[in-house]
Amino acid sequence: MQKLITLQVNGERHELAVEPDESLLQVLRNRLELVGPKKGCDSGGCGCCSVHVDGRVAYSCMMYAVGAEGREITTIEGIGSPATGLHRLQQAFIDAGAVQCGYCTCGIIMAAKQLLDTVKQPSEDQIRLAIAGNLCRCTGYAKIVDAIKLAAAQT
Amino acid sequence: MTLPNLQDYHRPATAEETIALMQQHGDGAMLVAGGTFVHGLEVRGLLEGVTALIDIGRLGLASIRREPGGILLGATTTLADLAAADFVRGEPAFGAVRDALTYPPPQIRNVGTVGGCVAAAAPLYDLPAALLALDGRVQALGAKGARELPLDGFFRGLFESALAPGELITAIAIPAPPARTTSAFLKLETNANDLAILSVAVRLTLDARGAIGTARVVLGGGVGEAYVRAAAAEAALAGRKADAQAFAAAAEAVAGDFEPVADHRGSAAYRRHIAGVYLRRALTTARERLG
Numbered sequence: 057m058q059k060l061i062t063l064q065v066n067g068e069r070h071e072l073a074v075e076p077d078e079s080l081l082q083v084l085r086n087r088l089e090l091v092g093p094k095k096g097c098d099s100g101g102c103g104c105c106s107v108h109v110d111g112r113v114a115y116s117c118m119m120y121a122v123g124a125e126g127r128e129i130t131t132i133e134g135i136g137s138p139a140t141g142l143h144r145l146q147q148a149f150i151d152a153g154a155v156q157c158g159y160c161t162c163g164i165i166m167a168a169k170q171l172l173d174t175v176k177q178p179s180e181d182q183i184r185l186a187i188a189g190n191l192c193r194c195t196g197y198a199k200i201v202d203a204i205k206l207a208a209a210q211t
Numbered sequence: 212m213t214l215p216n217l218q219d220y221h222r223p224a225t226a227e228e229t230i231a232l233m234q235q236h237g238d239g240a241m242l243v244a245g246g247t248f249v250h251g252l253e254v255r256g257l258l259e260g261v262t263a264l265i266d267i268g269r270l271g272l273a274s275i276r277r278e279p280g281g282i283l284l285g286a287t288t289t290l291a292d293l294a295a296a297d298f299v300r301g302e303p304a305f306g307a308v309r310d311a312l313t314y315p316p317p318q319i320r321n322v323g324t325v326g327g328c329v330a331a332a333a334p335l336y337d338l339p340a341a342l343l344a345l346d347g348r349v350q351a352l353g354a355k356g357a358r359e360l361p362l363d364g365f366f367r368g369l370f371e372s373a374l375a376p377g378e379l380i381t382a383i384a385i386p387a388p389p390a391r392t393t394s395a396f397l398k399l400e401t402n403a404n405d406l407a408i409l410s411v412a413v414r415l416t417l418d419a420r421g422a423i424g425t426a427r428v429v430l431g432g433g434v435g436e437a438y439v440r441a442a443a444a445e446a447a448l449a450g451r452k453a454d455a456q457a458f459a460a461a462a463e464a465v466a467g468d469f470e471p472v473a474d475h476r477g478s479a480a481y482r483r484h485i486a487g488v489y490l491r492r493a494l495t496t497a498r499e500r501l502g
């Protein structure tokens with residue numbers, strides 16, 4: 057039996073009918089066509105699906121969409137785009153060359169964003185811990201850390 | 212669709228409603244708080260029988276209260292909110308809690324709950340080992356009313372606890388630690404999202420002379436189906452001066468306290484060895500926290 061829910065995503069309200077066991081990730085990607093959050097492991101191990109829920113980073117693959125009703129969801133699409141202007145983290149990832157295949161990028165930027173939202177000048181340790189829940193199979197992380205430092209320096 | 216028999220996702224507003232739903236669905240009822248543990252079971256195909264997901268996020272159980280007798284942690288308090296509490300950040304007695312909360316990544320800390328990781332009853336989780344070392348107690352509520360159960364003895368086996376069918380955890384109570392109490396937690400893992408290969412939580416309360424009045428040693432990770440209270444290690448510490456010799460004696464004794472799991476992540480001999488090494492380190496850290 058589908059459930060009718062209202063989801064608040066990137067500042068917009070969406071009325072949706074969803075399966076009771078549909079994950080927030082499935083709803084974002086398949087129903088709202090927000091494909092920034094990626095499906096990697098689908099089980100809380102890789103961080104590709106990271107979004108913000110009430111301003112805090114979370115794995116959208118591990119959250120039921122019905123349970124996310126009433127909370128403020130932000131995906132990478134909601135923090136900046138070529139049309140509306142890039143967020144300084146997005147720009148820094150380009151400038152530092154921190155993207156290879158890009159599959160991990162949206163999730164890592166959302167994890168880094170929580171850090172920069174709360175700590176103005178993070179140490180390298182704080183940066184590494186902030187993205188500890190995100191895997192990147194390409195870059196080796198060095199340039200990702202550089203990019204986050206670059207974005208932090210621009211505050 | 213990985214919950215083939217799921218009929219509905221409920222978001223009750225009260226504990227009474229929650230208990231009624233649990234009674235109605237019996238074995239088919241599954242409580243959801245942060246959802247991370249539930250999801251872990253779901254992807255392993257272990258929730259085929261679930262007919263109702265019951266989300267307890269609206270029960271108002273997310274609170275941290277300091278009371279005369281101790282601390283009361285509401286069941287749906289997130290790990291992140293607990294980590295931010297003053298006493299967790301600053302007091303040596305809660306060092307084990309602080310340590311345990313540094314392991315999960317932000318994505319888990321922000322949604323995972325205190326009650327959820329206890330209710331999971333899997334020794335692979337970090338925080339319950341620390342709460343057990345602090346003599347925490349589970350406050351449970353069911354159709355027959357409220358009761359309090361010590362965490363010591365609460366974990367009966369993998370995914371099995373002393374909760375009766377139809378009972379939910381409303382809070383974890385931690386008795387006010389006596390003066391000169393300190394604790395620490397240490398975990399062996401391969402990455403931030405890893406479950407413990409082995410973990411150790413310790414708590415020491417020193418008496419007026421500086422000797423160890425009370426010692427708690429709890430092992431988690433690949434130590435069997437439930438957390439282990441390491442009785443021999445505790446006995447090796449009790450009454451002794453809190454120094455390197457006593458810690459070495461405990462590290463030796465702990466080898467006899469458990470039957471390690473042997474798997475691709477570590478042989479039994481390796482886990483036994485690590486238990487001693489980590490116990491000594493955790494005790495040393497705990498001692499240093501008292502200054």
Ligand code: FES
Binds near residue numbers: 096099101
């Ligand atoms: S897809 Fe969610 S953590 Fe991997």
Ligand code: FES
Binds near residue numbers: 155159
């Ligand atoms: S850039 Fe390919 S996974 Fe990170």
